[in-house]
Amino acid sequence: MYYIIGLLSLLAFGASAAPTDKNYFADLPKCSTEEDQLGECVKQIFNTLTPRLKDGNPELRIEPYEPLHLNRTSFQYTSGTVNGRITVRNAKIYGFSANRAKEVSVKVNGDKVKFRLVTQMPKLNIVGSYKADMQVNQLQLKPKGEFNVTLMDVEATTLTDGEIYEKDGHRFFRLKHLESKPKIKDLIIKANGIFADPELDKVALNVANQYWRDIYGIMLPETRQFWQPLMLRMFNEAFELVPIDQFLKE
Numbered sequence: 001m002y003y004i005i006g007l008l009s010l011l012a013f014g015a016s017a018a019p020t021d022k023n024y025f026a027d028l029p030k031c032s033t034e035e036d037q038l039g040e041c042v043k044q045i046f047n048t049l050t051p052r053l054k055d056g057n058p059e060l061r062i063e064p065y066e067p068l069h070l071n072r073t074s075f076q077y078t079s080g081t082v083n084g085r086i087t088v089r090n091a092k093i094y095g096f097s098a099n100r101a102k103e104v105s106v107k108v109n110g111d112k113v114k115f116r117l118v119t120q121m122p123k124l125n126i127v128g129s130y131k132a133d134m135q136v137n138q139l140q141l142k143p144k145g146e147f148n149v150t151l152m153d154v155e156a157t158t159l160t161d162g163e164i165y166e167k168d169g170h171r172f173f174r175l176k177h178l179e180s181k182p183k184i185k186d187l188i189i190k191a192n193g194i195f196a197d198p199e200l201d202k203v204a205l206n207v208a209n210q211y212w213r214d215i216y217g218i219m220l221p222e223t224r225q226f227w228q229p230l231m232l233r234m235f236n237e238a239f240e241l242v243p244i245d246q247f248l249k250e
Contacts, residue, residue, distance in 0.1 A: 030249045035106055043104040045247065054097035067092040070128070075227070077134075079218060084134030084141075091128030098122050102155075111164040113173065121154040130191070145193020153185035170243035178232045182220070187212045 028048060031041035056064035070091040077084060103118040127148045134141045161177040189208050194201045208215060 028247070031247055032249050033108065035108060038106045038108070039104040042106065043101045046101040046104070050099055051097055066097045067094045068096055069093075077219065081137045082134065084132060086130060086132040086134075088147075089129045089131070091126055093124065093126050095121055095124040113162045113164060115158070115160040115162070117156075117158045117160075119156050119158075122152075124151040124154050125149070126151075141194075143194045145191060147189070147191040149190070150188040151184045152187070154182060155184075156180055156182040164244070171245050171248075172242075173239050173244050175232055175235050175239070178228060178235065180228065180231070184216070187216065 028045055029041050031038050031045075053062060054064060054066040056062045070088065070093060072087065072089050073091075074085055074087040077086065099119055099121045101117060102120050103116070105116045107114040125148070127146075129145070130147050131144045132142065134143070158178065158180045160175050160179075162173055162175040164171055164173055166172070187209075189205060189212065191205060192198070192201055194204050
């Protein structure tokens, strides 16, 4: 999701700049507003820009996104006997350049728009630092260290409701609702600093890697209330920069 938001922002800078390389976006298609053609057109734009933008373009002031840098993000978690906060800092995310749209469908009713987007990545690797303040039953834990998480065969299905509106003589798109359901085939967790004893770290990681599906199944819905509104806000901030007129046929 961070990648898609970044992609939209990069495209906005490219579209609003005075490019010296006028052919950089010239081959992107103009999309028909017919529903049976629009989804395939959006898919083509997505899959064309993904590899092209990964190294950036200094002349267009487009920054590279591989790896994608995440300075800081925090999540609050509460479920049963476990509660606390986890903060991630200085994270680098690798693998977005291989992301591809498999399916895109669009439903348009007047100024109301519904999107369904299915994307696929072979592998996503995230490295960085973490700090947590957790309570498990009566046990207080404050782990701090480095982590390296690899997600294999990542498929994300994203459903959105939005609307088209006009501003300054141009048409823009705004999301009203967003729901994303990521699925992964395998997950490998490496970390240190969970416990003071490195041997206990190994035990904890062995358990986490063995039962990651159960942990993932619990954590994803519990943390959705924090990351899903953030995604919605960041999407709309990016969409405000990109008039959709330039990608639509008259």
